[in-house]
Amino acid sequence: MNRLLLLVVLFFHALSAQAHKPSDSYLNFSVDGKIISGQWDIALRDLDFAIGLDTNGDAQITWGEVKAKQREIDAYAMARLQLQSDGLVCPTRVSDHLIDDHTDGAYVVLRFESVCAQPVTTLQTRYGLFFDIDPQHKGLLQLQYQGVSSTAIFSPEKATQQFSLTRPSRIGQFLDYAREGVWHIWIGYDHILFLLALLLPAVVIRQRKTWQAVDAFKPAFWSVLKIVTAFTLAHSITLTLATLGVISLPSRWVESTIAASVVIAALNNIYPLFRERRWMMAFLFGLIHGFGFASVLSDLGLPQSALVLALVGFNVGVETGQLAIVAAFLPVAFYLRHTLLYRKVILLGGSMLIALLAAGWLVERAFDMKFLPF
Numbered sequence: 001m002n003r004l005l006l007l008v009v010l011f012f013h014a015l016s017a018q019a020h021k022p023s024d025s026y027l028n029f030s031v032d033g034k035i036i037s038g039q040w041d042i043a044l045r046d047l048d049f050a051i052g053l054d055t056n057g058d059a060q061i062t063w064g065e066v067k068a069k070q071r072e073i074d075a076y077a078m079a080r081l082q083l084q085s086d087g088l089v090c091p092t093r094v095s096d097h098l099i100d101d102h103t104d105g106a107y108v109v110l111r112f113e114s115v116c117a118q119p120v121t122t123l124q125t126r127y128g129l130f131f132d133i134d135p136q137h138k139g140l141l142q143l144q145y146q147g148v149s150s151t152a153i154f155s156p157e158k159a160t161q162q163f164s165l166t167r168p169s170r171i172g173q174f175l176d177y178a179r180e181g182v183w184h185i186w187i188g189y190d191h192i193l194f195l196l197a198l199l200l201p202a203v204v205i206r207q208r209k210t211w212q213a214v215d216a217f218k219p220a221f222w223s224v225l226k227i228v229t230a231f232t233l234a235h236s237i238t239l240t241l242a243t244l245g246v247i248s249l250p251s252r253w254v255e256s257t258i259a260a261s262v263v264i265a266a267l268n269n270i271y272p273l274f275r276e277r278r279w280m281m282a283f284l285f286g287l288i289h290g291f292g293f294a295s296v297l298s299d300l301g302l303p304q305s306a307l308v309l310a311l312v313g314f315n316v317g318v319e320t321g322q323l324a325i326v327a328a329f330l331p332v333a334f335y336l337r338h339t340l341l342y343r344k345v346i347l348l349g350g351s352m353l354i355a356l357l358a359a360g361w362l363v364e365r366a367f368d369m370k371f372l373p374f
Helices: 002-016 044-051 063-068 070-078 170-186 189-203 217-243 251-267 278-300 304-336 340-367
Strands: 024-032 035-043 081-085 092-102 105-115 122-127 138-145 148-154 160-164 204-207 210-213
Touching: 024 122, 035 044, 035 070, 035 092, 044 070, 044 105, 063 070, 063 092, 070 092, 070 105, 122 138, 148 160, 148 170, 170 189, 170 278, 170 304, 189 204, 189 217, 189 251, 189 278, 189 304, 189 340, 204 340, 210 340, 217 278, 217 304, 251 278, 251 340, 278 304, 304 340
Parallel strands: 024 138
Antiparallel strands: 024 035, 035 105, 081 122, 092 105, 122 160, 138 148, 204 210
16 A cells, blocks of 8 residues: 555656646747748746846845846757758847746747748758757647748757748647647646646545545436536637637736645535536636636747638647646546445545645746746
8 A cells, every 4th residue: 555655655756757838949930031030938937947048146136146047048949949941050040038927937039041042941940949958849840831820849869840831721720729638738737736636536426525436427427517618618618718719817816826726626525515516617727728728829929821720729728738637537536436445545635735736836936936946
């Protein structure tokens, strides 16, 4: 039993190591004939780890410290990005530096221009930022050409990609954003832990202040279905409203409330408040989680010519990723429901660890501070 408890602790520690938004940078290319105008948003925390921006060691990166390192930042970044047109390298020059705030902190913004030898018809891009120090890092690209946008993700396995500058099909754009939705639910650990905290009691029922295994699969299935449906409906509503600009909420408030929702959902498994009405909690807090998804979608950029298509595609991707998690969880949980391992270690112990981890996120996000060692 002690070994099993240790495995659960190690599992949640592994999640906590990536509890905040994973390392991403954001590239935007706009192609016009021979000219590629680019913007590259790179997290200051990542650059600090790579080349050391915090020169006075006070854990605060100032504009002065960034400005002093501009040439080093340019050299480091542009050495890890190469653009080619039809096999010929397009020389690149950084033209401007800015600082911008994303939902997960401050980013340096590099604006640059690449001039190719002839009008670009096929663009080859090699991306290698931070891959040597963080194999989980991703580069998120939005490519704009003749008023149409397409997206791509660079990773160590897909560091070099080629783009044909023809008008993309509607189905291609839909699939691009659906893929982004799947990816972002899988790396959204606070969303995943909220969902898992709600699903953990689905295969048991509380009787006489203890959790007892359900007798059949049907009640467990219906419990999961109600929770997933409520969560999906709620975050789809606010994702749409936020993306279309109808409602806007402060990102710190949204992220703090998301962390609080994970705490409440986990503690509900230890001291039940909502009991068998967990679907109500899924809906209420799902409205806030939708704003979190919207911030990710806004970072990716939305093509105005296919706004609805991109929004629907991203939402379908989120739901697909979510259903994959449920499909992996439910059969295993149902199989283990009679065991002390499930009722004591996974349900109660796991819920306690989720609550503690999310409480740390809540304090960090609410007070804009960093104290957890991960």
